[in-house]
Amino acid sequence: MAVRHFIEPNSFSLDEQLALLDLADRMEANPAPYAHLCDGRILATLFYEPSTRTRLSFESAMLRLGGKTLGFAGAQLSSASKGETVADTARVVSNYADVIAMRHPKEGAPLRASMYARVPIINAGDGGHAHPSQTMIDLMTIRQRKGRLDHLTIGFCGDLKFGRTVHSLTAALSQFEGNKFVFISPEELRIPQYVKDETLTPLHQTYKETTDLEAELPALDVLYMTRIQQERFFNEEDYLRLKGCYSLNAKLLELAPPDMPVLHPLPRIDEIKLDVDNDLRAAYFDQVHNGVYIRMAIILALLGIPDPLTGKTVLN
């Protein structure tokens, strides 16, 4: 049987994505039956750029399944500094681990790795391209809060140009009927044309673009905030000018519906003020919590381990 990988959300069919969300929900409700499913298995975390959250979340997921981990937390700690290709690293690490989570600054690196690996590759973020486990987390959190993934008006606010989580979630939500997308950003950080061309237009999704968060707030079902990412800018000046352009606070949130969850992939800087944290609509720490279960589900899916409660695997 061919090895499956998780490079972008649609590496899994829509049915498989939904099965993944269901499994994550079941594990969150009742983790005990899953605590030894990966005994004796090893996850490698190959992180060519640092990420506390994503790396530790994957490692925690594997540990909570009974498995073990190894890996590196920065390119300077890897053989990349000796000029090794991602293809060779993937082949090599296939001997050390049963599944690999890879973060890489270059778009396409995990895909390339998957062409050479003998074990499943999980894309844990590749430059501006995709971060599919984050997308599953976002879907899980929205579904928990709203009870559905269709017929929603979703506002995306902040850096929509470089924010790969926005691109991925837009694509993922486009699979469902009746969603409306509101893209709120400064002119310089608008959603790229290719995202609209490739995901919104072909599926006849409704969207609009605006710079005005305040005006849109009352009509949103979901608000997805993002950080202006310094590391994606080529010059400091542009970053400094744009970094404070949106800032959600308790006052502003009064304009929003009482059941509008606020999501954010974290880390956040100033774009969500601390006075929002205790508002029941703040869903970004839920996302972190859900992240471990989503990653547990991805690992089980790719290793072909069935849910002991249902007897079913996520992938067909």
Place this chain on the structure above:
Amino acid sequence: MAVRHFIEPNSFSLDEQLALLDLADRMEANPAPYAHLCDGRILATLFYEPSTRTRLSFESAMLRLGGKTLGFAGAQLSSASKGETVADTARVVSNYADVIAMRHPKEGAPLRASMYARVPIINAGDGGHAHPSQTMIDLMTIRQRKGRLDHLTIGFCGDLKFGRTVHSLTAALSQFEGNKFVFISPEELRIPQYVKDETLTPLHQTYKETTDLEAELPALDVLYMTRIQQERFFNEEDYLRLKGCYSLNAKLLELAPPDMPVLHPLPRIDEIKLDVDNDLRAAYFDQVHNGVYIRMAIILALLGIPDPLTGKTVLN
């Protein structure tokens, strides 16, 4: 029940501190009954500055209890580089681990983390402030060697200004009756006034300050040596002038009582010569050995896991 943290020695009451030392002694004598108490539990080691000894000691402690670990070993490997606050990191990592050991260059960072974490925080050293697990190790080692923690004359020698282990141990030993403190340092590295004001004076402890190690040696029950820490100096010149100011060797040790243990928090550079290592009074490698048991005891204490031999928990 409120989550307890270990931010400084007196985060625990004196009774609790003594219960912790007792537990560590029992585990050192007989580790087997404790080998699976943390099966399925995870320790996160969040080290914003490098420390082989402390990080590996905490990790070894958790592994020897049957638990698992994850974390990072330097700020450059964390999301701190993206501007995340310690508060957010603490909230986030609460989802990945059952207990967190944090080292941070800024005083107060672990305290701040503890205000936001949903799991226990252990301060593994915060700048010049505190390093409470080291203090417990020092107490354990002194008690093993001297049979008591009171009515002792303790000499502290070296960098008493920046040496947080000295400040913490001074405070801890001030809790016991009849101790005398001899602070031996160059003028520039004298014990800070606030340490004397806050811990020694209120408790009517006896102390003196001097620059002369040799003159004090014959009267000491315990000698606590410290490293002149280059990383705490603002200019290289001061460091170079002071780094060799005290150097304990076999010859000098002839002046000391035959049962005066020599402690040092390590790493050492030149302040204790190699010819001291085989002297029975050398207790600094005992400290390292005890360190694992102290950290096992701290983890068990904070997780509320009772000692299977006594049925009791460390914390009330």
Place this chain on the structure above:
Amino acid sequence: MAVRHFIEPNSFSLDEQLALLDLADRMEANPAPYAHLCDGRILATLFYEPSTRTRLSFESAMLRLGGKTLGFAGAQLSSASKGETVADTARVVSNYADVIAMRHPKEGAPLRASMYARVPIINAGDGGHAHPSQTMIDLMTIRQRKGRLDHLTIGFCGDLKFGRTVHSLTAALSQFEGNKFVFISPEELRIPQYVKDETLTPLHQTYKETTDLEAELPALDVLYMTRIQQERFFNEEDYLRLKGCYSLNAKLLELAPPDMPVLHPLPRIDEIKLDVDNDLRAAYFDQVHNGVYIRMAIILALLGIPDPLTGKTVLN
């Protein structure tokens, strides 16, 4: 009983080396009986310079034996930055782990560590000196491919001056009768005189030196390619001139015997082209695969754990 270490291949007698290879072969054929032999044991990986392959291979080995790991992946993450000696680190880490794998840029550092450690030290590569687990991997792979370790003509090609794997393997193969050594390198990177003086000459081994790979290929039983290692050069110019001096490709390989395995310690840059990878003679990914079993065998050997299938330990 004295603690044994693995600092260079002949830290083990020839009989012990062969017992080690036999154990690795048995584990590769059937890993299941070995999966819990190191339950409760800890491996420390102390890597003073980065190495994805070797570090992860050792960690995978320990995990596959049921053990656990801790350590650091670069000197900047260790107390070396505070001036601690390797001797002190070895003594300290003896308290945290049951066996230590150490990589260090300075020749002799693991040997020095072994003089102070209370647990076994494995040299995981020390500068230009030795990398004995790699040598065992090379022997295991050659024996699998050729059925023997004697009466072979072995070509070594590339950087024979700084390539420690070449020096170690030359010494190891010199223990067997009738081997012929063909050293193929640019003038500047010839095999050092001391290697010839110390290992080849006393054992009356036959060898030749040449710059011409193509001419030698038809007569080789085994070809061992190496990378021109940038990190060993003092100036960039020399590196750039020499780095592309040999490059094995499918076309060139047509000149070689059909059963001549091509070994390489990896990582490779350009010295073996991708079109060689699918040739059955390509043995370098076999080496990676064997690496985990060799390291499992080394750990079991040094911990004195007998093979459950034979009841025997590797070391006498």
